[in-house]
Amino acid sequence: MQQSTRPAGERCHLPVVSMENVSFQYEQRNVIEELNFQILQRDFVGLIGSNGAGKTTLLRMIVGLLKPDRGEVRLFGTPLGQFHDWERIGYVPQKNAFNPLFPATVREVVLSGLYGRKKLFKRMNRDDYKKCEDAMHALRIEELADRRIGRLSGGQQQRVFLARALVNNPELLILDEPTVGIDSESQENFFHMIRHMHQRHNITFLMVSHDIEMMHAYLGYEPAHTSGKIKFFVKHTHELDNCAETNLAHSLRGIRLAEESLEAVNRGE
Template sequence: MLPESLDCHKHMIEIKNLSFSYGEQKVISDLNFTVRERDFVGVIGSNGAGKSTLLKMIVGLLTPSEGDIKLFGESVRKFRDWERIGYVPQKNAFNPLFPATVREVVLSGLYNNKNVFRRLSRQQQRKCDDALEVMRIQNIQDRRVGMLSGGQQQRVFLARALINHPDLLILDEPTVGIDVETQAAFFELITHMHAHHHMTFLMVSHDIDMIRNYLGHDPIQRNGKINFYSHHSHELQNCAAEDLQHSLT
């Protein structure tokens, strides 16, 4: 029998009877949804449908009005192992005048309540080097983030989210504000990571054509104005066998 760590049927996110309201306005109502290990889930919906609200509840920035969210089997209310999750918020959440270099922004992904005032170790600096190299931004690591193009900024934020080698990557409208060619290159990058690097993705996007080309034309579920699309990295019946082969190489 394969160990649990090689079972990609396990649940990364479990959403049960979830509802959320802003005052009298209910945005999400009685949502039930599961993200399995190595899924790529795309969330599509009109403005105000509750897409970003959903992601903020998953990463603990908002509290559900009703229901519960479990991350890796533990309620989000008690979850503390945030290093397992990489989160790239909407670009408009970033202040372009913030005086930080590319390297400083990427390194900030390592800080938490335990080490916010500690000097980073050599190993942590190497993690930063690796993330910069993977995103091909090591040559601009000393530049101010606010001086970069939209595509370069998104690579910086993705490097920041990847620095802890997370099991789950959550992206909120990652291609907004960048040109079409750069959008395509960015999406190609993250789908390659999904297919070949054993990662799980949850992404809100406004680009329905790009989502459908990779995740299929028909949503697997709807909730109000939100549509959910999903694609696994390979056939589920072959998942455990491929994981075992990967662990032995």
């Protein structure tokens, strides 16, 4: 992928997702109506709203799984219908979208994140396996590599799906209820990990979560935008030394170090 020649600070303010007059109906009910919102590079956008507010619907439109009834969605400046660079986007869907009986190992699930929509049957090479090993190591699941995904705990499964989403070194990471069904300690570790990723690496985040306390703790209490029953909370980071960081191995090492540091604090060291 060709790197931008713009100054780092300017790149951090380019639009990643643009939604113009977007509307969507489900069973003749307006779920999303005339939504206008833009997500910029290095934004962390948290969506908060009641069940049925349209949060998951919005995420599914952004990743191309649903088509808006009206309006336009753009990804990195390209209309959704013309966008093909899906490797630039990592997506972790709701846990209930996963079939626990799916007969795949952790390694196979993480590797599947490298296939892409145009490369469903691509042959894996040495670099692909190295990316997979790096992602599993960073998320601390390398010892689970040969275990069936359905036999893991909820927290372990979420780490696998996050590793799968990160293995392609995405510029946009979309997370739909990533902490549902995992214990409080795993939730705390997860939020610590993604805060580190947002603060230190060139990744834009869009996340839905019912953990309102942790969302507010990082994103504040005043929404940047409200559309219907959905509130958009936004935090932007643009430390110039980090804006150009796109190296997967560096980013993933940073995640692991951040987790180890948190564990040391919790042990009182």
